[in-house]
Amino acid sequence: MTNPLLEDLALPAFDRIQPDQVLPAVDTCLARYRARVEELVAAAADAPSWETLMAPLEAEEAALERAWGPVTHLHSVADSEALREVYQQALDRITDFSSELGQHRGLFEALKRLRDSAAFAALRADQKAVIEHELRDFELSGVALEEPARTRFRDISRELAQLETAFEQAVMDATDAYVRPLKEEELLGIPESERAVLAQAAKDHELEGHALTLQFPVYNAVITYAEDRNLRFEAYRAFGTRASDQGPQAGQFDNGPRIEQIMALRHEAAQLLGYDNPAMLSLATKMAPTPDRVLGFLRDIVTRARPGAERELADLADFGREHGIDELQPWDVPFLSEKLRLARYQLSDEELKPYFPLPRVLAGLFELTESLFGVRVRERAGVPVWHGDVRYYELVDADERVVAAFYLDAYARARKRGGAWMDVCRTRFRHSDGLERPVAYLTCNFAPPVGGKAALLTHDDVTTMFHEFGHGLHHMLTEVEARGVSGISGVEWDAVELPSQFMENFCWTRVGLDRITAHVDTGAQMPDDLYQRLLATRHFHAGLFLVRQLEFGLFDFRLHLEFEPSRGARVLELLEQIRAEVSVLRPPSWHRFPMSFGHVFAGGYAAGYYSYLWAEVLSADAYAAFEAAGILDADTGLRFRREVLAVGGSRPALSSFTAFRGREPEVDALLQSYGLAA
Ligand SMILES: [Zn+2]
Incomplete structure (x- = not known):
């Protein structure tokens, strides 16, 4: 065989991959996968088992990941004209294939037989979770419905997709027209x-x-x-007032009627699937158990963050009066905030950067990883990579076993997508020939080194590095053997940011910073005065930030929870109610933020905007356990590894959190980290 994308290699052969290999590899994989599904479904007519149904499907998924994973990765980090062309064609084929698979009634029935079989009870928890997740996703795609509901659900899905695209388009058109x-x-x-x-x-x-x-x-x-x-x-x-009935473009791109249509269809779709409303449907795949818990959670933070936000606003109003603004208005807030921030802290990236040479940051991060989680990180040379700057590292356990590995592609360059992310190269799972080890891609876009000196990071860069490494640890330290819930797979998406945001905390504490800072010229650690100013910027206007997030979160969730076909969405009425409860500075009545709220009306955040804060509570509260025991306490670290990082999606995130913390999450630590604790 000459196509490296089809070879069963431990790591992708980045030195041999060519664009002309992509379509043949993807076609081969999809054809084999398709034929295998038919074979397995036929064989599953009686008594399907994990070994005869789910294990072979997981093996096909892994084969597709081996062929397609390196291609999507190269498309992001080393793009070319030739690659882009085949990438798009292959992507279309894969998208078609997954929607075909998602609508496969025969496969759905076979999985149901497996779940209802006597053999199911004897399966491991991770295997059960995979099967249950598969069945849930089938049900949410409408495939389990009987006619005429099934056709109606499909029509709604199509219409919703069009409306959501039109919503986004209207926002873009309104934005471009002014x-x-x-x-x-x-x-x-x-x-x-x-x-x-x-x-x-x-x-x-x-x-x-x-x-x-x-x-x-x-x-x-x-x-x-x-x-x-x-x-x-x-x-x-x-x-x-973009895309609304107000302001300089009033009525030209108005999304108001579209929101009514979107909400009515979302409501109908949820009811077809057996849920009372779209908020309940949203929670079916999330950690938050009930709407009451979501609302209670948001309102609890409102009560506790609002006094802080009011103080910040009063302080800002005073500052405004000193600068000739007698009555503070919403259009003064960003302006005065920036002035106040500069006046108080005078903190610039340039002052911080000499303390964060990349080699020092990495060495500190790896030391932390070793003391907390008991794994050593060591570089390995000679592994094929896509660019000379890329490094490859292995995670070695206490008994010298290599448990996982990752590539680090740190610097910005041409033909590389911006931003930072963790992506999966290999997913851990047990297969017929043994165990596949997890491998991750960590990609950042730091400014490259200049003048023969080490690359210097901003504090933002450093927290980004820790954030992505946290996702990486979640993926790499998994001990799950069923592929569908291994690492970050199958983790509820309001909980998946727990390990990543958790790791960020180390960049804000003295103990953490001492490990990762050394002045590039003198080797000195960060002086205390600089540290205090850095910390103050984390807390600056945190209350005002929180009440804004709470307004968005409550609006989104209540809109989906309280929709009734007879009275419509009541967008403005609801918004007024929420502002009365939450806002410290009421926007004018003509303000229309919902009409451009793409996260919720055109993106994946419907009845899910609260997740940002939810995940932050989990990470802050988990970190508080370390603060209580000592930031570098190894027992707490190993417990975090065992109860959170190792288990992936094999059990509900709430069980994992509770097993680690000894109780359910509480919001105190979040308020503390924002400097808002009473
Ligand atoms: Zn993240």
């Missing part, structure tokens, strides 16, 4: 780097000079820096 030229004197206060953004905006619209548009970086430059209060007001009004 442009307002700026006079020279209106630029007062806006720094040079931000003026360049405004100049580019003008150029994009074939104008001279500078312009305000509603692209976020442009809007942000004006609302944050412009001294001209009327200009800030205009920007705020245009941005806050």
